[in-house]
Amino acid sequence: MSETYLTVTGNVATQPILRQGRSGTAFLTFRLAQNINRVDRSTGVVDTVATNWMTVCAFRNQAVNLYRSLTKGQPVIVHGRLRIQDWSTDERSGTTVELEATAVGHDLSRGQSCFVKVASPPMPQVGDAEEERQRLRAVAAEAAVTAAESSLPVFVEPAPQDQEAGVAPEPEPEVVSA
Numbered sequence: 001m002s003e004t005y006l007t008v009t010g011n012v013a014t015q016p017i018l019r020q021g022r023s024g025t026a027f028l029t030f031r032l033a034q035n036i037n038r039v040d041r042s043t044g045v046v047d048t049v050a051t052n053w054m055t056v057c058a059f060r061n062q063a064v065n066l067y068r069s070l071t072k073g074q075p076v077i078v079h080g081r082l083r084i085q086d087w088s089t090d091e092r093s094g095t096t097v098e099l100e101a102t103a104v105g106h107d108l109s110r111g112q113s114c115f116v117k118v119a120s121p122p123m124p125q126v127g128d129a130e131e132e133r134q135r136l137r138a139v140a141a142e143a144a145v146t147a148a149e150s151s152l153p154v155f156v157e158p159a160p161q162d163q164e165a166g167v168a169p170e171p172e173p174e175v176v177s178a
Helices: 060-069 126-149 160-164
Strands: 005-012 017-020 026-039 046-059 075-088 093-106
Touching: 005 046, 005 093, 017 060, 026 060, 046 060, 060 093
Parallel strands: 046 093
Antiparallel strands: 005 026, 005 075, 017 026, 026 046, 075 093
16 A cells, blocks of 8 residues: 655644653644635635645654744645544544655745754753743844845856757846845
8 A cells, every 4th residue: 555645835823732752752743724725817816715724743853843943824845644534423523634744844935944953852841842932933033134134145047048048147136235
């Protein structure tokens, strides 16, 4: 039997929760909201016509790194193994959609991110959660200010095949300092 892998873009819909299993393995879960949008061609307005909801889970070092990197509302790209399970109780029944993440990152088409390489991250203690989140927000804010203050230009070189085909290269971008 083959497994299904899926790549989904969406928003972190709940604050990620980091737990430790009985064996000591770190695991993390959060809900992901993937909006299905349509553009009304007559008005140009984008409408959300549906939202797909799923639970994302991650394990070990990835779980700890995600806990330190993600907050509710951020746009992400998640790649992982799809699991769909039907469930029922006496009163209700439903279907659970879960992605066991193999790769997660911020959706850089919608913002900027700052990568920090770490050794094996230690498991945060339960009481340290809010303090750790505040520290990480301060680090992220400082990195964002540093990036915004940078006067380094971003240059886009035309592809070699465009030059050969006689396509005029785009003008160099204007350097704007914040």
